[in-house]
Amino acid sequence: METLYLLGVSSTTIQLEPLHGGCINHAARLTAGNHTFFIKWNESPPPGMFQKEAMGLALIKQTKTIRVPEVLGYFEGEGIQQSLPAFILMEFIPSGKRLSSYTFQNLGEQLAQMHLHTLSPGGKFGLEEDNYLGTSPQTNRWHEDWGNFFIEQRIKPQMELAFRNGKLPPARRSLLEKLIVRIPEILGNQTHQPVLLHGDLWIGNVLNDPNDHPVLIDPAVFYGDREAEIAYTRLFGGFQSEFYLAYQQVFPLETGFEIRKDLYNLYHLLNHLNLFGEPYGMQVDAIARYFVGQKSSIT
Template sequence: MPPPRGWPTPLEAEARGLHLLAATGVLRVPAVIGHLVVPQGELLISEWIETDARGNQQAAAERLGAELAALHRHSAPCYGLDHHNYCGATPQRNTPYRSWLAFWRDERLAFQRDLALQRGLLPPQRQRRLERLMERLDLWIADALTQPALLHGDLWSGNWLIDTQGRPVLIDPAVSYGDREAELALCDLFGGFPETFWRAYAECWPLPAGAAERRPLYQLYHLLNHLNLFGESYGAQVDAVLRRYVG
């Protein structure tokens, strides 16, 4: 999908996300050397990370949990970001909002809904359930209980590595400021994070009451994104989340 008019290109957005994460000083990401536009497209030149496939995953995951909690301590006045970017190959809109509920509804769920409508992936019942859920988000999300946290944004098992010193390294960000629960919901969606990760995060910054009930609600964004990227093979998971919340 070509970038919408006025948006950064995918690799330009990735470079900006890596810079933003690196500037916190709390976790390792590949250093950006340069971003070039060439006749054939664009190039992102970054540090080469030597990985250790036999590294101690339990220890690295424990360190990642603590570092991710420290990353989430970095906040901002608004949810969103000063530029739009991409989650995988899908444009991700980051218009700043003061309300997390409104941001999640409009910039995340509604954006994916509109893409799915364009692609014929929202049959009437699925569309009705999704819109009913969006109308009732205040049953589960309370703005008074959330604060903007800097998120990697696409943290699944394929986007963290272990370097030769045993340190976790994050790649392929889709950064924004959002509720930290949304980040952890994705970590849980496809697996790949040992129990040491979850324990270390909780020791540094426990999640608030009700987080487990909200988790599928935050996973829905990524399931809708996968529906839009890969088709109806993700439809049943989308429908299961919708039924959980709105019947």
């Protein structure tokens, strides 16, 4: 494998030990002589998926706040070696232990530091290129206004995809269109700073290293409002209270987050609706009804 030779690994004996846990790519522990790596591959990935993952990990690494795996190389299945699957090769981080309160405390502190010190170039919301949320295309066109970004680059693309997938019946579409009109008002009484977000921060994308320090994987980075990041950690659960306490001590959230979090999670619920169908549609409907005033609560 050319990438290994470039890294100075001359062993001709390569062993692959399959790893489990992901649902998008194949993954394995790759051993070559005395060297151990992590590799994942895909026979038919979305265009540029591994390049965009490498870019996201590099952006987080540059903040010097939260550890991410070092990317050693990637191949997108092009050129004279088209018969090979696309792959990304990274450092192997021994893990597998249950995440501890120490891990969550450190993650809360480090994420807050990343959000505190990573304002976007030019002060705009978005990213210089589009990327993926899992395998879902994620558009990141620059916007000066956070509400407009959230509408145009997050909610509307998922609505269009749901329409094409037959998952946006007229009643649901009408609800979401009414909600879109209200989003600038809902988000208007708040200061929004475009900071670097991991973008897909659910519990499955958090590891711990042998010293119990947090490690983040599988980013969908962009510069956005940090509340969207914290909101997603609440959607599917798994984050211990130490995470939120530590984050709040470093970078307290503004009043009203408990309400706004459900609006932000609408993006991820629409994505899950497109990927997996109902019952995510019922959650989408409940959030939309609440914010357009048709329900007194979301539950």
